[in-house]
Every structure is written in structure tokens, then in C-alpha cells.
Amino acid sequence: MLQMKLCGDLVLREKCAPVDAITPELLNTMDEMVNMMREQSGVGLAAPQVGITQRFLVMMDPDTETIYKMINPKIISKSDDTSVMEEGCLSVLGADGLPVYSNVRRPASVVVEWTNERGENLSAQMSGVPARIVQHETDHLDGVLFIDYLSGVKREMLMRKVNRGHK
Ligand SMILES: [Zn+2]
Numbered sequence: 001m002l003q004m005k006l007c008g009d010l011v012l013r014e015k016c017a018p019v020d021a022i023t024p025e026l027l028n029t030m031d032e033m034v035n036m037m038r039e040q041s042g043v044g045l046a047a048p049q050v051g052i053t054q055r056f057l058v059m060m061d062p063d064t065e066t067i068y069k070m071i072n073p074k075i076i077s078k079s080d081d082t083s084v085m086e087e088g089c090l091s092v093l094g095a096d097g098l099p100v101y102s103n104v105r106r107p108a109s110v111v112v113e114w115t116n117e118r119g120e121n122l123s124a125q126m127s128g129v130p131a132r133i134v135q136h137e138t139d140h141l142d143g144v145l146f147i148d149y150l151s152g153v154k155r156e157m158l159m160r161k162v163n164r165g166h167k
Pocket of ligand 1: 090
């Protein structure tokens with residue numbers, strides 16, 4: 001049974017190692033992560049959020065409900081144009097146990113390469129919400145959280161609402 005790691009847990013700040021083999025355990029873990037994501041009405045979940053410092057994630061395009069299981073995902077290009085969208089994170093919860101949200105500016109579209117659960121190498125250009133999710137989730141694999149993009153004052157205001165977990 002996987003456990004959600006919350007803001008303040010240092011595992012969320014680690015740089016994750018590449019996955020070197022697609023094992024049954026990895027496939028089970030990704031299935032369990034999809035279930036956790038759905039149960040908590042999330043649209044993405046990265047391995048360090050469940051305490052695993054390896055480069056994989058699951059995400060869902062909320063428009064099509066397509067599930068992506070990405071192993072060793074890499075963003076290989078980012079658009080110059082940016083967009084602002086509200087972001088939250090299943091590891092950054094308020095006192096009510098629900099995610100806290102803030103606007104974040106990021107590139108509007110990206111090209112991402114990954115290996116899927118069948119070992120196929122894929123790439124896609126993503127824009128809109130999927131581009132947003134894949135950037136947020138791949139950041140997790142480098143120990144980066146969306147709150148890192150906020151200016152000092154905004155970040156302080158948000159962090160005041162955040163329940164810093166179970167430690
Ligand atoms: Zn997150």
C-alpha cells in the first residue's frame with residue numbers, strides 16, 4: 001500500500017534516478033498510483049509523491065480521460081510563449097486536507113518523450129492542460145514543486161495555509 005508524501009518530506013526534494021527495467025512491481029506501482037490519483041480527484045502523480053525516487057509518473061488528460069504512464073519522461077522542448085494556470089498538488093495540502101491552489105506561469109506547450117508501460121518509446125507535443133500537468137509532474141522527478149515558482153510574498157501566503165504533513 002503506497003502512502004502519499006506531503007510537503008515537508010525530504011523525499012519530495014530528491015532528484016530521482018532513471019528506471020532501468022520495467023518490472024511487474026513497477027507496473028503494479030503505476031496501477032496503484034492511477035487509483036490513488038483518481039480517488040483524490042487528481043490529474044497527475046509522480047513517483048516521489050509515494051516515496052519512490054525513480055523517474056516515472058502517471059497522469060490523466062482531463063478532457064479525454066486518457067491515462068498516461070510515463071517511464072523516464074523527458075521534456076525535450078518548451079515553447080517561448082507562456083500561460084498562467086491554477087495549479088495544485090496532492091502533496092501540498094491545506095489544513096482541510098485538500099490541495100491549495102495558486103497561479104503559475106509556465107511554457108504553454110512542450111514536447112515530451114517517454115517510455116510507456118509496454119516499453120515503447122513515444123513522444124508527443126502537448127499544449128493546454130496536458131502540457132501543464134506533464135511539466136508539473138516531471139518537475140517532481142527533479143525535486144521541484146510548483147510552489148518554487150511563486151514569488152516570495154505569494155509563496156509565504158500559500159505556505160501559511162499548508163499543512164506540513166505528518167512529521
Ligand atoms: Zn504535484
